[in-house]
Amino acid sequence: MKRALRRAADRIRAGSPGPATAGSCNELAAATGPDPEPRTPGLCEECAALGEQNWAHLRICLTCGHVGCCDSSPHRHATAHFEQTGHPVMRSHEPGEAWRWCYRHAEMG
Numbered sequence: 434m435k436r437a438l439r440r441a442a443d444r445i446r447a448g449s450p451g452p453a454t455a456g457s458c459n460e461l462a463a464a465t466g467p468d469p470e471p472r473t474p475g476l477c478e479e480c481a482a483l484g485e486q487n488w489a490h491l492r493i494c495l496t497c498g499h500v501g502c503c504d505s506s507p508h509r510h511a512t513a514h515f516e517q518t519g520h521p522v523m524r525s526h527e528p529g530e531a532w533r534w535c536y537r538h539a540e541m542g
């Protein structure tokens with residue numbers, strides 16, 4: 434009984450796409466250099482192209498400097514950028530915020 438439960442837990446840990454345990458994300462660990470210059474400082478690149486001005490928050494891609502809008506925004510361009518490019522780590526582009534996020538592991542760091 435106990436052993437069966439433990440095996441189930443192992444399977445969940447190995448196969449689940451859910452949040453990883455702290456420290457397991459090599460993308461966050463690797464993104465230590467100076468951040469790239471934002472390509473469109475203070476603007477979501479795709480929203481600006483669309484003429485859309487109603488985004489909630491901005492995120493900057495730490496691979497290429499793309500600035501996109503967050504998942505609370507109508508177009509979610511930061512997530513779309515990850516899906517299109519595979520660039521895994523972004524940082525908040527909001528004043529006073531410095532947290533980072535790995536899309537691949539759904540992990541903050």
Ligand SMILES: [Zn+2]
Nearest residue numbers: 458460535538
């Ligand atoms: Zn990661």
Ligand SMILES: [Zn+2]
Nearest residue numbers: 477480502510
């Ligand atoms: Zn946008």
Ligand SMILES: [Zn+2]
Nearest residue numbers: 494497499520
């Ligand atoms: Zn990028």
